[in-house]
Amino acid sequence: MQTTLNAVDLPVAPAANNAVEEIAAVEKKEYRDAMAHLGSAVNIITTDGPAGRAGFTASAVCSVTDSPPTLLVCLNRSASVYPVFKENQVLCVNTLADCHESLSNLFGGKTPMEQRFAAAEWARLATGSPVLTDALVSFDCKVTQVTSVGTHDILICEAVALRRNDERHGLVYFDRRYHPLMRQSAC
Numbered sequence: 553m554q555t556t557l558n559a560v561d562l563p564v565a566p567a568a569n570n571a572v573e574e575i576a577a578v579e580k581k582e583y584r585d586a587m588a589h590l591g592s593a594v595n596i597i598t599t600d601g602p603a604g605r606a607g608f609t610a611s612a613v614c615s616v617t618d619s620p621p622t623l624l625v626c627l628n629r630s631a632s633v634y635p636v637f638k639e640n641q642v643l644c645v646n647t648l649a650d651c652h653e654s655l656s657n658l659f660g661g662k663t664p665m666e667q668r669f670a671a672a673e674w675a676r677l678a679t680g681s682p683v684l685t686d687a688l689v690s691f692d693c694k695v696t697q698v699t700s701v702g703t704h705d706i707l708i709c710e711a712v713a714l715r716r717n718d719e720r721h722g723l724v725y726f727d728r729r730y731h732p733l734m735r736q737s738a739c
């Protein structure tokens with residue numbers, strides 16, 4: 553037999569309120585130190601359009617659903633690139649390979665935009681956003697929804713074209729450092 557619990561039936565225990573207070577009390581530094589334990593892929597997010605060309609490094613990227621093929625990117629609203637992404641409404645997620653450590657730092661710092669793009673070769677797919685030619689994989693996307701949470705906007709992006717490189721090794725950002733991620737060799 554299936555039992556359905558209504559929210560009104562649940563007792564409101566003081567412990568539940570305490571738990572909420574404990575979560576809210578986590579300090580920013582403590583949170584960042586904890587997040588540094590989560591390894592993640594490194595991506596350069598690019599755009600081009602009426603507001604011009606821009607790009608930044610992002611680790612806050614993940615798959616949402618495959619129908620329609622959708623991923624999300626978190627962008628700090630205080631980033632210099634923010635107004636450009638907001639207006640263009642298209643972007644390309646270029647996932648970096650093991651050789652891209654310095655490129656990641658270039659797009660993650662305060663470097664002028666022309667200098668960032670001059671350091672690599674770029675192509676285009678469907679949206680006109682720059683596609684890093686030797687990326688591990690590139691997801692060319694249109695931004696379909698935007699939600700603001702705290703300091704960041706969550707950009708919900710539908711992939712309209714893809715480009716993969718099945719030979720390159722990966723790059724992971726973990727413990728505030730880059731680490732190469734090797735494919736298993738066929739032997």
Ligand SMILES: NC(=O)c1ccc[n+]([C@@H]2O[C@H](COP(=O)([O-])OP(=O)(O)OC[C@H]3O[C@@H](n4cnc5c(N)ncnc54)[C@H](O)[C@@H]3O)[C@@H](O)[C@H]2O)c1
Pocket residue numbers: 583584585587588611612626628660703728729
């Ligand atoms: N989501 C993000 O905006 C994000 C993610 C990673 C790194 N960064 C930026 O890159 C630089 C180097 O980062 P680091 O990992 O070497 O050291 P760090 O101590 O600044 O960050 C540790 C971890 O905390 C998280 N984090 C950092 N800043 C955040 C932010 N503003 N919002 C949400 N999560 C955040 C990320 O998971 C990051 O890997 C910093 O300036 C950092 O703000 C930002």
Ligand SMILES: Cc1cc2c(cc1C)N(C[C@H](O)[C@H](O)[C@H](O)COP(=O)(O)O)c1[nH]c(=O)[nH]c(=O)c1N2
Pocket residue numbers: 594607608609610611612613626627628630631632633656657659660661662663725
């Ligand atoms: C490894 C790594 C990972 C991330 C970042 C940096 C680095 C080095 N940065 C910061 C972001 O790249 C940086 O703020 C931009 O370059 C914007 O900087 P400017 O404001 O243009 O100088 C970043 N910013 C963001 O809004 N979302 C993210 O997921 C990440 N992830």
